[in-house]
Amino acid sequence: MSGSSQFSLSAFVRQPLLQTFTFLYVIFQNILIWIFAPSPPPSGPIVNDFPRKRVAVIGTGLTGVSSAAHCVGHGFDVQMFEARPKNKGLGGIWSRVNSTSSLQIHSIMYRFHPSVNYDTAYPTQQEIRDQIVDVWKRYKLEDRTVFETPINSVKQNKTGKWIINNDEDKWGLFDGVIASVGVCGDPKQPSLPDQGNFKGNVYHSSELDGKRVKGKKVLIIGGGASAIEALEFAVKSGAAEIDVLSRSDKWIIPRNVWVQSLLAMNIFGQETFLSWIPERLLHKFFYRDLQDIAPSGGLFTQTPMANSELFDQIREGKARWLRGDILSVKEDGILFNSRSKGVPTGGPGRESVVQGEVIIMATGFKRPSLSFMPEDAFEDPYGPPSWYLQVFPPNYPSLCANNSTYVNAIGTVGNMHIGIYTRFLLMFLVDPLSRPTEGRMKTWIDFTRFMKRLSPVGAFDFFTYAELVYWFVFVILVNPFRWKWAPFVLFGIGRSLPAQVVKQEEAFRNELRKQHAN
Numbered sequence: 001m002s003g004s005s006q007f008s009l010s011a012f013v014r015q016p017l018l019q020t021f022t023f024l025y026v027i028f029q030n031i032l033i034w035i036f037a038p039s040p041p042p043s044g045p046i047v048n049d050f051p052r053k054r055v056a057v058i059g060t061g062l063t064g065v066s067s068a069a070h071c072v073g074h075g076f077d078v079q080m081f082e083a084r085p086k087n088k089g090l091g092g093i094w095s096r097v098n099s100t101s102s103l104q105i106h107s108i109m110y111r112f113h114p115s116v117n118y119d120t121a122y123p124t125q126q127e128i129r130d131q132i133v134d135v136w137k138r139y140k141l142e143d144r145t146v147f148e149t150p151i152n153s154v155k156q157n158k159t160g161k162w163i164i165n166n167d168e169d170k171w172g173l174f175d176g177v178i179a180s181v182g183v184c185g186d187p188k189q190p191s192l193p194d195q196g197n198f199k200g201n202v203y204h205s206s207e208l209d210g211k212r213v214k215g216k217k218v219l220i221i222g223g224g225a226s227a228i229e230a231l232e233f234a235v236k237s238g239a240a241e242i243d244v245l246s247r248s249d250k251w252i253i254p255r256n257v258w259v260q261s262l263l264a265m266n267i268f269g270q271e272t273f274l275s276w277i278p279e280r281l282l283h284k285f286f287y288r289d290l291q292d293i294a295p296s297g298g299l300f301t302q303t304p305m306a307n308s309e310l311f312d313q314i315r316e317g318k319a320r321w322l323r324g325d326i327l328s329v330k331e332d333g334i335l336f337n338s339r340s341k342g343v344p345t346g347g348p349g350r351e352s353v354v355q356g357e358v359i360i361m362a363t364g365f366k367r368p369s370l371s372f373m374p375e376d377a378f379e380d381p382y383g384p385p386s387w388y389l390q391v392f393p394p395n396y397p398s399l400c401a402n403n404s405t406y407v408n409a410i411g412t413v414g415n416m417h418i419g420i421y422t423r424f425l426l427m428f429l430v431d432p433l434s435r436p437t438e439g440r441m442k443t444w445i446d447f448t449r450f451m452k453r454l455s456p457v458g459a460f461d462f463f464t465y466a467e468l469v470y471w472f473v474f475v476i477l478v479n480p481f482r483w484k485w486a487p488f489v490l491f492g493i494g495r496s497l498p499a500q501v502v503k504q505e506e507a508f509r510n511e512l513r514k515q516h517a518n
């Protein structure tokens with residue numbers, strides 16, 4: 001246990017309810033670990049029921065580390081590749097953001113590997129990074145990782161094995177590849193018009209550690225989750241004035257595990273005739289007097305931000321949230337065109353200079369490239385995110401872009417689906433009869449598009465967690481050869497039975513081949 005969340009008698013006396021919940025939460029996680037966490041690999045060579053298979057894992061963020069831990073835990077061999085040096089790459093984006101960053105969602109929805117054990121509901125950047133490094137060490141991935149090795153090419157040879165960076169001699173051949181490059185690459189820092197005029201400092205929202213804004217007027221550009229974090233940083237640092245300059249309205253929902261779970265339970269993964277209910281409830285009970293910044297578009301079309309304090313800070317006058325366009329930067333602020341609700345970007349409004357001494361660019365991150373993958377994985381109309389289960393390019397069931405293709409969602413990035421996707425890949429690798437053909441993969445994509453044809457955004461541009469689970473179950477049910485794998489793929493248990501069946505099927509097929517040859 002670490003830091004402020006340590007159990008102690010005095011903490012219990014001070015906060016009996018919170019400490020009891022925390023204690024129960026830790027016990028609950030231990031039960032999950034006991035049931036679902038695969039055993040770490042032995043120190044020697046990996047021996048198991050499966051035919052020996054090797055998987056390349058690209059990226060050492062939580063997705064890569066979790067995927068690799070699942071692979072070795074189930075007896076597969078892995079090699080991890082990370083573009084950045086260890087201190088910036090291990091832990092992925094969580095190694096490169098502010099120490100004040102923390103989870104927006106409850107950590108029960110961010111147990112990115114079954115062996116993770118949080119002792120707080122909303123862990124900070126350091127606690128999350130520590131959990132990632134712990135899993136990496138626990139599953140003996142240290143010897144299987146190379147840092148400062150960007151992957152720029154992933155190609156299949158004639159036998160279907162994968163060659164990494166065109167260097168078979170150095171890295172050998174791989175049966176499968178997991179591309180876990182994430183969606184947050186380098187900071188995106190667009191140049192603002194006439195930015196050179198500004199006489200104060202300009203920082204990106206991910207680089208606020210050690211920056212002093214006490215007593216200063218702070219301008220925050222952008223209206224996403226990072227803008228909210230930057231606002232919280234400025235409030236805590238004692239900034240004199242805080243203005244958030246946002247060019248579009250985004251949904252903000254309470255930081256409450258029940259609200260988040262209920263919204264994620266929309267199995268259709270799109271706006272439905274019932275969507276007005278949560279939207280109206282949020283307007284009435286959460287936004288209340290702040291209707292001006294409440295979005296009018298559908299809730300089930302973009303990733304909402306989860307925060308419960310922001311509106312209070314606005315109500316208390318600690319910060320202002322302004323909608324409009326940046327016209328130019330002046331030496332002491334920004335000439336801003338404030339637009340009324342509903343007026344589109346670039347539309348008419350009222351121009352004024354919003355004073356500022358520091359600018360924080362909460363303008364997001366560049367998306368890491370997936371172009372190391374084969375060219376035909378990007379062919380229209382089956383380019384990412386329109387892939388099989390959103391992560392397997394049609395015709396490449398041995399290539400899984402785990403957590404690297406999503407655009408918008410109500411759910412979580414770091415949860416059990418990482419293991420499920422990994423085990424789909426492992427099933428496809430060891431059981432030829434479970435593998436989808438290119439045609440079946442495309443049919444599933446077309447079918448999902450058809451089911452979501454009424455959605456105001458593209459079928460794969462938004463999904464919910466319940467929809468994801470429905471995809472998993474559906475894809476297992478439609479192929480009887482996958483039924484035996486269901487407990488393994490969905491829960492990571494019971495791998496011996498399907499492994500034995502596959503062995504027998506293989507022996508049967510070999511016998512048939514022999515007879516055919518004679």
Ligand SMILES: Cc1cc2nc3c(=O)[nH]c(=O)nc-3n(C[C@H](O)[C@H](O)[C@H](O)COP(=O)(O)OP(=O)(O)OC[C@H]3O[C@@H](n4cnc5c(N)ncnc54)[C@H](O)[C@@H]3O)c2cc1C
Nearest residue numbers: 059061062063083092093103104105150151181182412413
């Ligand atoms: C401040 C912050 C808070 C967040 N909070 C939440 C939250 O509350 N809930 C939530 O669900 N999500 C949250 N996210 C989103 C977050 O991106 C994911 O939850 C998660 O950390 C992504 O992990 P990942 O491993 O998929 O990607 P990353 O952590 O980005 O790791 C990818 C790794 O791949 C490496 N890489 C990329 N390209 C290559 C290449 N070609 N070759 C080799 N290596 C490569 C990168 O260097 C990187 O280390 C947050 C993001 C930020 C920035």
Ligand SMILES: NC(=O)c1ccc[n+]([C@@H]2O[C@H](COP(=O)([O-])OP(=O)(O)OC[C@H]3O[C@@H](n4cnc5c(N)ncnc54)[C@H](OP(=O)(O)O)[C@@H]3O)[C@@H](O)[C@H]2O)c1
Nearest residue numbers: 102103104190222223224225226227247248362363364365
């Ligand atoms: N604690 C947390 O959970 C947390 C914290 C931070 C980040 N994150 C995650 O990290 C990811 C990135 O979030 P983010 O907030 O950094 O980025 P983001 O969601 O991409 O938001 C960037 C914001 O900047 C605006 N913007 C971009 N370029 C601009 C420009 N040139 N001029 C004016 N405005 C501009 C965008 O406006 P438009 O939308 O109009 O383009 C948007 O409002 C998300 O997945 C998010 O959930 C999570």
